[in-house]
Amino acid sequence: MNHASTAAPAPANPAQPASPLSMFEFWPGWIFYTPIVLYWIAMGVRHLDFSLPTAANPRIETGGLCGESKTAILDMAGETAGRWIAPYTTMTTTGSAEDAAAARQALAQAGLALPIVLKPDIGCNGTGVKLAATPAELARAVAQFPPGTGLMLQRLIPFEHEAGVFYIRHPDEPRGRITSLTYKEAPVIVGDGRSTVRQLIDADARTGLVPHLYLPRLGARVHDVLPAGEPMRLVFAGNHCKGSIFRNGASDITPALTEQIDRIMQDIPDFHFGRIDLKFESIASLRLGRGFEIIEINGVGSEATHIWDSRTTLREAYAAQFSHYRETFRIGAKKKKAGWRSSGALTMLRSWRRQRKLLASYPMND
Incomplete structure (x- = not known):
C-alpha cells in the first residue's frame, strides 16, 4: 500500500x-x-x-x-x-421527508450547486461532516441528523x-x-488487484496502527478488492x-x-x-x-x-x-x-x- x-x-x-x-x-x-x-x-x-x-x-x-x-x-x-x-448557506432539519427539498431550496436561493459539504453549524473535530455530490447523497446526509439540527451547506472548494x-x-x-x-x-490506499481494503489498511505502517479510525466508516467496503492502481481515500x-x-x-x-x-x-x-x-x-x-x-x-x-x-x-x-x-x-x-x-x-x-x-x-x- x-x-x-x-x-x-x-x-x-x-x-x-x-x-x-x-x-x-x-x-x-x-x-x-x-x-x-x-x-x-x-x-x-x-x-x-x-x-x-x-x-x-x-x-x-x-x-x-x-x-x-x-x-x-x-x-x-x-x-x-x-x-x-x-460560499455557504444554512438550514434547520425537521426530521421529515421534506428536509431534502428544503436543502435543495436553500442551495438554490444561495446560488449554490452540488457538490457541497454539509456539516453541523455547532460542532467540532469534523463530527458529522458529509460530502454530497448528488441529490440522492444530499437527501441521505440530511436525513441522518436529528430534528432541530442547524446545518451549514458550503460549496465544495x-x-x-x-x-x-x-x-x-x-x-x-x-x-x-x-x-x-x-x-x-x-490517507489514500492503492489497490493491487489482490488485497481487500482491510488488508491494505493493515499493511500500511501508519493506518495499520489505527485501523479503528477508518473501518467503521467504510462498512462493508472493507471486503472489497481494489483493482491494481486504483486509489481510495480513507x-x-x-x-x-x-x-x-x-x-x-x-x-x-x-x-x-x-x-x-x-x-x-x-x-x-x-x-x-x-x-x-x-x-x-x-x-x-x-x-x-x-x-x-x-x-x-x-x-x-x-x-x-x-x-x-x-x-x-x-x-x-x-x-x-x-x-x-x-x-x-x-x-x-x-x-x-x-x-x-x-x-x-x-x-x-x-x-x-x-x-x-x-x-x-x-x-x-x-
Whole structure:
C-alpha cells in the first residue's frame, strides 16, 4: 500500500526520519489534556477568572471555546474577508421527508450547486461532516441528523490541499502573526488487484496502527478488492482524530501569507485568537498569500494543530499548547480591561455540555 499525500510540506526536521505515529498522538484525551487543564486552572487562579480566554474573541459565544455557531463567525466577515470564504448557506432539519427539498431550496436561493459539504453549524473535530455530490447523497446526509439540527451547506472548494493556520493579534498590536501552519493529508490506499481494503489498511505502517479510525466508516467496503492502481481515500474530513495526517508547515509561513491572513482577520470585528481552516491550490501560491479559500474560522477552543505531526515531541507539543493558552489569557485580560466581559465559568460549562450532547446525536463523518 502507498500513501498519496495531498500536500508535500517540508518535514519539521529533515534529518530525522518520520515515524508512523508520535508516542502521544492517540493517547486517550484525558491523559494528554490533563496537564493542559491544570495549566488553564493555574492561569485562571492567577488572573482571578477561569473563563478569561472567552473575552479574547468577545463577539463570539464563549470566544469560540465551545458551543459556538460556525456561520455566526463567518457572518461577521466584512467585504474584504468575505471574498476569501467559500460560499455557504444554512438550514434547520425537521426530521421529515421534506428536509431534502428544503436543502435543495436553500442551495438554490444561495446560488449554490452540488457538490457541497454539509456539516453541523455547532460542532467540532469534523463530527458529522458529509460530502454530497448528488441529490440522492444530499437527501441521505440530511436525513441522518436529528430534528432541530442547524446545518451549514458550503460549496465544495475545488482545491485539493488543506491547511490550518493559527492566527494571534493582541488588541494593542497593529498587526497579527501566524504562530502555526499545519498541512492536512488524507490517507489514500492503492489497490493491487489482490488485497481487500482491510488488508491494505493493515499493511500500511501508519493506518495499520489505527485501523479503528477508518473501518467503521467504510462498512462493508472493507471486503472489497481494489483493482491494481486504483486509489481510495480513507477519510474526507480534515481532522486528526478522524484519521487525517498532519504535517508541520512552519517553514512555509512567509511575510506575504502573514500579511494576507492579517488583512482578512482584521476584517472580522474583535477577533484576536484562533485557527483558520482553508483549502489551497499549491504550497507555492499559499506562500504568496494567494490561491486559497477559507472553510471555517475557529476561536479559542482551537489548537495549533502542528503538534500532531509525528515528528513533534511531547515536550514541544506541551510547549506549544501552554504558549497559546497563555496568549489567550493575556488577550482576554486586555479585552476585559477595555470593557468586554468574559462568559463566566457556568456559561462555559453549559455550552460545553450542550455541545457534547449535540455531537453525540450527529452521524459519523465522511
